[in-house]
Structures are given as structure tokens and as C-alpha cells.
Amino acid sequence: MDLFGSFALLLAFLCGLYAFGGGIAAIITRRPLLIKSARHAGMAVCVLIWLGFGSLAYLFLTDNFSMAYVVEHSNRTLPAFFKFAAIWAGQQGSLLFWSFLLSIYIFSVLFTYRGKHPELMPYVGVVLVGVQLFFLTLNNFIASPFQILGSAAPSGALQWILRADGNGLNPLLQYPEMVIHPPILYSGYTGFTIPFAFALAALLGRYPGEKWIHLTRRWTMIAWGFQGVGILLGAHWAYAVLGWGGYWMWDPVENASLMPWLTGTAFLHSVMMQEKRGMMRVWNVWLVFTTFLLTIFGTFLTRSGVVNSVHAFAQSRIGPWFLGFIGLVLLVCCVSFWRNRDYLRSDNTLDSLVSRESSFLFNNLILLVACVAVISGTLFPVLSEWVRGTKISVGVPFFNLINLPIGLFLLFLTGVGPLLAWRKTSLASLRKNFGGPLLMGLVAGVVGRALGLRNVYVTTCLILSVFVTLTILLEFYRGARVIAARGNCNLLSGVAQLTMRNTRRYGGYVVHFGIVLIFIGISGTAFNQDKQAEMPPGAQMQIGSYRLTHQSFDSTELPNYTSERATLAVDRGGKQIIMLYPEKRFYPSNQESGTMVAIYSTLKEDLYVVYAGHSPETQQPVIHAYLNPLVKWIWLGGAIVVLGTLLALVPNRQPLLALRTAAEPSRAAPLLSPAPAPVPHYDGHD
Amino acid sequence: MISPGLPISRKGLHVAPRPSERHKPSGVSGIGNRRVCFCFLALAAACAAAPLLAQAPVQTTDRARVLGKQLMCTCGCGDTAGSCSHPGAAFSGPCEVAKAKLKEVEERMSRGESDSAILQAFVQEYGESALAAPPARGFNWFAYTFPALAFAFGLALVLMILRQWRQRIVVAPASGPGVSAAMLEHARRQIERDVPED
Numbered sequence: 113m114d115l116f117g118s119f120a121l122l123l124a125f126l127c128g129l130y131a132f133g134g135g136i137a138a139i140i141t142r143r144p145l146l147i148k149s150a151r152h153a154g155m156a157v158c159v160l161i162w163l164g165f166g167s168l169a170y171l172f173l174t175d176n177f178s179m180a181y182v183v184e185h186s187n188r189t190l191p192a193f194f195k196f197a198a199i200w201a202g203q204q205g206s207l208l209f210w211s212f213l214l215s216i217y218i219f220s221v222l223f224t225y226r227g228k229h230p231e232l233m234p235y236v237g238v239v240l241v242g243v244q245l246f247f248l249t250l251n252n253f254i255a256s257p258f259q260i261l262g263s264a265a266p267s268g269a270l271q272w273i274l275r276a277d278g279n280g281l282n283p284l285l286q287y288p289e290m291v292i293h294p295p296i297l298y299s300g301y302t303g304f305t306i307p308f309a310f311a312l313a314a315l316l317g318r319y320p321g322e323k324w325i326h327l328t329r330r331w332t333m334i335a336w337g338f339q340g341v342g343i344l345l346g347a348h349w350a351y352a353v354l355g356w357g358g359y360w361m362w363d364p365v366e367n368a369s370l371m372p373w374l375t376g377t378a379f380l381h382s383v384m385m386q387e388k389r390g391m392m393r394v395w396n397v398w399l400v401f402t403t404f405l406l407t408i409f410g411t412f413l414t415r416s417g418v419v420n421s422v423h424a425f426a427q428s429r430i431g432p433w434f435l436g437f438i439g440l441v442l443l444v445c446c447v448s449f450w451r452n453r454d455y456l457r458s459d460n461t462l463d464s465l466v467s468r469e470s471s472f473l474f475n476n477l478i479l480l481v482a483c484v485a486v487i488s489g490t491l492f493p494v495l496s497e498w499v500r501g502t503k504i505s506v507g508v509p510f511f512n513l514i515n516l517p518i519g520l521f522l523l524f525l526t527g528v529g530p531l532l533a534w535r536k537t538s539l540a541s542l543r544k545n546f547g548g549p550l551l552m553g554l555v556a557g558v559v560g561r562a563l564g565l566r567n568v569y570v571t572t573c574l575i576l577s578v579f580v581t582l583t584i585l586l587e588f589y590r591g592a593r594v595i596a597a598r599g600n601c602n603l604l605s606g607v608a609q610l611t612m613r614n615t616r617r618y619g620g621y622v623v624h625f626g627i628v629l630i631f632i633g634i635s636g637t638a639f640n641q642d643k644q645a646e647m648p649p650g651a652q653m654q655i656g657s658y659r660l661t662h663q664s665f666d667s668t669e670l671p672n673y674t675s676e677r678a679t680l681a682v683d684r685g686g687k688q689i690i691m692l693y694p695e696k697r698f699y700p701s702n703q704e705s706g707t708m709v710a711i712y713s714t715l716k717e718d719l720y721v722v723y724a725g726h727s728p729e730t731q732q733p734v735i736h737a738y739l740n741p742l743v744k745w746i747w748l749g750g751a752i753v754v755l756g757t758l759l760a761l762v763p764n765r766q767p768l769l770a771l772r773t774a775a776e777p778s779r780a781a782p783l784l785s786p787a788p789a790p791v792p793h794y795d796g797h798d
Numbered sequence: 799m800i801s802p803g804l805p806i807s808r809k810g811l812h813v814a815p816r817p818s819e820r821h822k823p824s825g826v827s828g829i830g831n832r833r834v835c836f837c838f839l840a841l842a843a844a845c846a847a848a849p850l851l852a853q854a855p856v857q858t859t860d861r862a863r864v865l866g867k868q869l870m871c872t873c874g875c876g877d878t879a880g881s882c883s884h885p886g887a888a889f890s891g892p893c894e895v896a897k898a899k900l901k902e903v904e905e906r907m908s909r910g911e912s913d914s915a916i917l918q919a920f921v922q923e924y925g926e927s928a929l930a931a932p933p934a935r936g937f938n939w940f941a942y943t944f945p946a947l948a949f950a951f952g953l954a955l956v957l958m959i960l961r962q963w964r965q966r967i968v969v970a971p972a973s974g975p976g977v978s979a980a981m982l983e984h985a986r987r988q989i990e991r992d993v994p995e996d
Contacts, residue, residue: 282886283886284885284886353885354883354885355883355885355890356877356881356882356883356885356891357881357883358881361876361877363876391963462960462963462964465960465964469963470960473956473959473960474956477949477952477953477956478949480948480952481945481948481949481952484944484945484948485944485945485948488941488944488945488948489941492932492940492941493927495940496932496937496938496941499937500937502925502926502927503925503926503927504926504927504929504932504938505870505926505927505928505929505930505931505932506931506932506941507870507876507878507930507931508878508930509867509868509930509931510930510931510932510941513931513942514942514945518945696890698888704886705886705887705888705890706885706886707885707890722883722890723890724883724889724890724891725888725889725890726888726889727889728889728894734889736883736890736891
């Protein structure tokens with residue numbers, strides 16, 4: 113099976129070379145048979161990668177310890193669930209996993225648009241296969257997961273070695289979320305290849321109009337959604353496993369995932385200007401290019417060892433390959449842009465500074481500044497060492513200082529942007545849309561201050577959260593009220609109808625509301641508390657309004673690990689509310705420990721308890737308790753962002769009456785008399 | 799070790815039983831509207847109240863740990879000395895490195911040194927990498943000002959673009975091939991209607 117996987121990947125590489133070369137020849141010669149052949153070769157590449165990936169999965173699941181990669185990341189006692197996840201636990205396997213996910217996207221695109229858009233698709237195919245070829249080069253020649261353990265026999269021949277057992281999986285990765293988080297995050301990273309390929313293809317082929325934007329809208333949203341969920345799942349994993357009481361550390365690997373998400377968000381917004389007004393063509397093309405380049409750059413950061421990170425892959429010789437690829441892609445983008453820049457000229461004008469167009473420009477500016485702040489903070493230690501020869505650390509205090517004001521300004525624009533009209537917004541409309549929410553936000557701020565809220569950022573977050581929430585609710589309310597009045601239905605039904613008539617717009621509002629909840633959750637960090645104490649059985653600890661009593665202590669031996677567990681009774685106001693079981697695990701295969709945090713989570717706060725192990729000095733069990741306010745709002749907000757994204761992906765539902773009119777002409781007259789309820793049109797209409 | 803009578807949530811924790819949600823039948827439009835309005839208001843109020851709920855009295859953490867959060871732990875955890883949890887180790891923090899740093903901080907505090915003097919002493923002893931955020935001086939100013947410079951540059955660019963777009967609207971009708979602004983507007987609206995959203 114090891115040879116099978118190797119051959120499959122090698123064949124995929126050769127097929128990819130043909131698809132790439134044949135695709136270019138097809139573009140030049142315009143021969144339909146060659147176009148079809150290149151497309152089929154591209155699809156064959158995908159199938160071969162799936163076979164290669166399947167064979168690696170088989171090697172893991174069957175404990176084939178003749179393979180170096182399997183030995184390094186698995187062992188016999190590892191549950192099958194984690195054996196599968198171990199595929200992407202190391203450099204080589206995760207690169208194959210990247211290829212695997214990319215191939216799913218590529219196959220879907222080539223299959224979905226087969227025979228369609230003949231002017232565009234040959235270019236798209238060449239770009240997609242080109243990217244896939246880069247990863248196949250790594251999979252085959254630089255970081256192959258199919259290396260066999262071997263040594264030289266006395267005769268000089270190569271002797272295979274079969275190890276009895278493997279080293280096991282890193283304990284930090286033995287958590288159910290780690291089975292889900294990397295695939296979802298990688299689906300985001302790889303998904304951005306699709307809009308990139310279409311943008312570059314449209315530029316190279318001078319494909320007319322905004323069609324490529326329409327074609328890639330859903331692909332971009334899917335990639336963006338995956339990236340966002342992946343980031344949140346990563347944060348949740350860090351929160352639930354690392355045992356340090358937080359969820360975001362501004363680690364280079366976390367930052368690497370945030371950067372393309374920020375530019376992707378900017379693209380999702382500015383693309384509307386191109387669709388609606390034919391504006392910002394150059395900008396959008398470069399936003400897509402930048403987003404794609406940042407996904408590769410993020411991977412370079414994670415894998416090259418250029419920056420220190422807790423969960424980066426080991427330093428390897430892979431860095432220069434990524435840098436070379438980034439340089440090549442940048443060169444192709446620049447040359448393509450320079451040669452075809454006249455095609456991107458936009459001819460629209462701006463009627464007023466107070467308009468949706470301006471708000472999108474500012475939105476893009478702030479998102480890009482946030483991205484620049486993250487990049488500069490991440491790379492500054494490297495720059496400092498290079499320029500001054502002095503190593504410095506750029507940690508949480510720096511990133512918080514820089515990014516908090518940027519984030520709050522972005523939150524403000526989240527409320528303002530959607531309610532400004534395309535072209536021009538009147539003063540009366542501004543007053544109508546923003547007066548009430550702004551006033552209520554300020555009232556909330558004043559009440560907050562009166563109740564003792566002293567932190568400026570938290571107060572600002574409170575004001576803006578109320579403001580943005582109310583603007584969103586008002587948008588739903590006004591639209592639904594019109595539909596409810598015309599359709600004689602209740603407001604809730606009106607909201608549902610309104611949403612389904614323009615899913616993209618109202619799905620976007622739902623996403624914005626989710627972002628508000630995430631901001632509220634983050635603001636809770638200002639009030640975090642923690643306490644660490646030695647707690648032998650019978651000892652008590654008070655944190656906030658909770659009293660923890662250490663009732664008992666037990667240990668268990670399981671095939672994969674041994675576990676020590678504390679049993680803590682949690683009381684509040686003299687009433688027991690929950691039992692918590694924080695756990696410390698020891699994995700003998702790799703001689704490492706892991707924590708299993710116990711969390712009592714409410715909307716108000718999380719009681720987060722870590723059993724830290726035995727004190728090295730006194731050998732007494734140590735409990736570290738954290739009281740983290742509002743953390744649940746972050747996960748709730750994340751769920752709402754997902755819901756909004758899914759909603760935005762649903763096609764619009766046309767008003768029923770209009771459909772009937774078209775389908776049944778004989779009944780058209782009576783149906784037309786009560787005019788179909790129009791989609792309410794406000795200044796802020798999409 | 800599972801106590802009977804309490805449901806088990808994920809990660810094997812007991813959670814207190816919650817009252818089941820009452821099913822609300824959909825009412826006639828007027829009552830429904832009031833309910834929806836009430837829900838909207840409740841939602842906005844919840845958003846407003848959340849940060850206030852969070853405001854529990856802040857624990858008086860000892861000064862050494864607070865200051866320790868401005869010093870990097872060098873055990874490889876990537877965290878600060880004041881919050882090192884040393885993932886993967888037998889004891890989940892603070893590790894020996896962090897403990898040593900916190901001990902040194904405490905000793906210096908007991909000698910009456912100010913926070914800034916202590917941080918400075920660490921910089922002299924271990925270099926600037928001892929601090930969790932680079933001191934805002936010299937070349938490090940670049941790290942702090944770069945986002946602001948990027949913002950200023952971007953803002954200038956945005957304003958320039960806006961100005962160009964504004965100027966075009968004055969020039970365009972005069973040089974247009976006999977097409978009135980109203981016709982252009984009509985055509986634009988038509989295109990906006992015709993261009994599908996999906």
C-alpha cells in the first residue's frame with residue numbers, strides 16, 4: 113500500500129504536468145479536443161491524489177510501522193478516530209492533506225463547469241492545476257509521507273525495518289476538536305484558490321464583464337466560512353486543551369490563519385461594488401491575489417520555522433520552496449495585471465461621499481490595516497533580528513494594544529455600512545437609520561459608566577454593540593413590517609419572507625450580528641480572574657461567587673494513557689450547582705502530558721478549572737481556576753456567523769405571486785390586482 | 799465518580815438540569831408582532847447587559863504576577879512568565895523558568911524597585927526579548943507606528959480615489975456622446991435589475 117500511495121502521487125504529478133502543458137496548448141490552439149483532454153487530465157490528477165491520501169489513511173489505520181511517518185505520529189493503542197487525524201499531524205501528511213482538499217475543490221470546479229464558459233475555463237484549469245502541481249512537487253520530492261524505514265544491510269542492499277510500535281500522537285492533538293479543526297481550516301485555506309484562479313483566468317483571458325465575480329461568489333463564501341469556523345474551532349481547541357485559560361494568543365500560526373480571513377472579508381464586501389457599479393475592478397483582483405498569497409504565506413510561516421510558534425511544524429527545508437512559489441505567483445500576477453490593466457478600467461463615478469461606496473472603501477481600508485498590523489507584529493521579531501541583530505518578543509500586550517482600536521472601528525463600520533445607500537444617502541435617511549440606535553448605544557454607555565464600567569475599550573464595545581445590534585434589528589423590523597402589512601401575516605413570518613427574498617443581504621446582517629456577539633465575548637477578557645492553589649482532598653477555593661471543594665482524587669490506567677482526575681464540587685450561595693472533573697493525562701508512548709480542562713459554562717461566565725498536576729515542591733495536587741466572563745458569547749457568535757453564511761448561500765426565493773403570474777397567464781389579471789409585495793427598498797438596499 | 803440524578807454534558811461534566819423551553823404557538827399577526835418586537839428588544843437589552851454582567855470585582859492579583867505578564871517565559875510555551883501553563887509538561891505551570899523570573903520580580907519588589915526599573919533590569923539581563931512587547935523606542939517605534947502609517951497611507955489613497963470619482967461625475971456628462979444623465983441613470987438601474995445576485 114505504501115508503494116501504491118507513492119505511485120498514485122507520482123502519476124498525479126505526471127498527469128498534472130500534462131494537464132498544465134496541455135491546458136496552455138489548448139488556450140493557444142483553441143482546439144476543443146485538447147481543451148477536453150486537459151480538463152480530463154486535471155480531474156484524473158484529483159482522483160489519483162484521493163487514492164494517495166486513501167492509501168496513507170489505510171497505512172495509519174492498519175498500523176503499518178514500516179513507514180517513517182506512521183511511526184512518528186501513531187501507535188497501536190491510539191484510537192482509530194485519532195489514527196485518522198494523525199494523517200495531518202506532521203509536515204508531510206498535512207501537505208498531502210492540503211493537496212487532497214485542494215483536489216476536491218478542483219474536481220468540483222472542473223466538473224461543475226464542464227462545457228460551460230469555454231473562454232474562461234481553460235485558463236481556470238491551467239491556474240488550478242498549476243497550484244496543485246506545486247503541492248504535488250512537495251508531496252513527491254520534498255516531503256513525501258511515504259518514506260519507508262530502512263537501513264543498509266551488510267551486503268549493501270537496503271533493508272526494510274518494521275517497528276513493533278510507533279511514537280504516538282502528540283497529546284495536545286488527542287482531542288476530538290483536532291479531528292475537525294484542521295480539515296475545516298485547510299478547507300478555508302485551499303478554498304481561496306478557486307476565486308484566485310477565476311480572477312487570474314479572467315485577467316489573462318480578458319473575460320468580459322463581472323461574470324467571474326458571479327461565478328466565484330459562492331466558492332469565496334464557502335472558503336471564507338470554512339476559514340472563519342476553522343479559526344474559531346482552533347480558538348476553542350486552545351481554550352479547552354492547552355489549559356492556560358485563554359483562547360487567542362496572537363501566536364504566529366493563529367495570525368497566519370487570520371490574515372487571509374481579513375483580506376477575504378474585505379473582498380466579500382468590495383466585490384459588491386463591482387457587481388453593482390462596475391467599480392474597483394483592479395482592487396478586487398488584487399484583493400483576491402493577496403488573499404491567495406496570504407494563504408501560502410501563512411503556510412510558509414507555519415512550516416518554515418522562520419518564526420517561533422507553539423504549534424508550528426518543525427523547522428524544515430520546505431521554506432525556500434514556499435518562498436519561491438510565492439515569488440512566482442506574485443510575478444505571474446504582476447505581469448498579467450500589467451499586460452491587461454486596461455481591461456480592468458472602471459468607468460463609474462461617485463455621487464456622494466456619504467454612500468455605500470465610501471463605506472466599503474473605509475471597510476476595506478480598516479480590514480487591510482488590521483491585516484497589516486497582524487503581519488507586521490508577526491514578522492517584526494524577524495525584521496528586528498535582521499536589521500539590528502537583536503531578538504525581541506512581540507506578544508499579547510503588543511497585539512492587543514494595536515488591534516483593539518482597529519477592531520472597534522470595524523465594529524462601528526459593521527453598523528454604519530449596510531444602512532448607507534448606494535450612490536447617496538440623505539441627511540434625513542441618516543437620521544432615520546442611525547438616530548435611535550446611536551442614542552440607545554450612548555444611553556447604554558452612560559448606564560455602564562454609572563454602574564462602574566471603567567474600561568474605555570469595554571465601554572466603547574458596549575456602545576457599539578448596542579448600536580450595531582439595533583441597526584440590524586431595525587433593518588429586519590422595517591422590511592418585515594411592510595411584508596406583514598401587505599401579506600396579512602405576522603411579523604415573524606414577515607422576517608422569514610424578507611430574509612428569503614434577499615438571502616445574501618439578510619444573511620450578511622446575521623453574520624454581522626454574530627460578529628457583534630463575538631466582540632461582546634472578547635470584551636469579557638477585561639474582567640478575567642484566576643487563582644492557583646494546592647488543594648489536597650477536602651480543601652476549598654473561592655473564586656468569584658463560586659466555591660470549589662476538592663472531594664476526591666482518582667487515577668485510571670487506559671491503553672493509550674494514564675489519567676489522574678480531581679473531583680470538585682462547585683457551590684454558589686451555599687447550593688451545589690455542578691461537579692467538575694479536571695484531568696491530567698500522561699501518554700507513555702511519547703512521554704508527554706496533557707490536560708483535560710473542566711468547564712462550567714454559562715452566558716455570564718465560564719468557570720474554567722485545570723488540574724495542573726502535583727506541585728513539584730510539595731507533591732500536593734494543584735488546582736488552577738479561572739473565571740472568564742462572556743466566553744460563551746464568542747462560540748454563540750461563531751455559530752450565528754455560520755448560520756448567516758449558510759443563509760447567504762441559499763438562492764433567493766422569488767415572491768410567490770410573481771411566479772404564479774408568469775406560470776399561469778389565465779389567472780394573471782386577478783392576481784396582479786393586489787400587487788405582489790415588493791421587496792422593501794430602503795436607502796441601504798443591497 | 800458520576801453523581802446520579804444529574805445529566806452529563808460533553809467532556810463528562812455534570813450540568814444542572816435546565817427548565818425545558820415552553821412551546822409558543824404562533825399567534826395572530828398583532829400579538830405575533832408584539833412578541834417579535836419584545837424579542838427584538840430583549841435581544842438588544844441582552845447585548846447591552848452582557849458586559850455589565852461580566853463586571854465581577856477584579857481579583858487583587860499580586861503585583862509580581864501582573865508584572866510577570868509583561869515578561870516572556872522562555873520555556874518555549876510562547877506565553878508570559880505570569881501566565882505560563884507549560885502545555886505538555888507534567889505540571890501545568892508555571893514552569894521552573896517562569897517561577898525563577900517571578901521570584902526575581904518579587905525579590906526586586908521587596909527591595910522597593912519600581913515596575914519600570916524591574917522591567918529595565920530584565921532587559922539588561924536577558925535582552926529586549928525578555929519583554930512581551932518591545933519597548934516603544936528606537937527601531938521598535940516602527941512596529942508601533944507601522945499600522946498607523948499604513949492607515950494614513952490608505953486613508954490618503956481612499957480620499958484620492960474618492961476625489962477622482964467625484965471629479966469624473968462632473969466631466970462625464972459634458973463629454974458624453976449625447977446621452978443625458980437621466981438616460982444613463984435609467985440604464986444603470988436597468989443593469990442593476992438585470993444582473994443576477996447569484
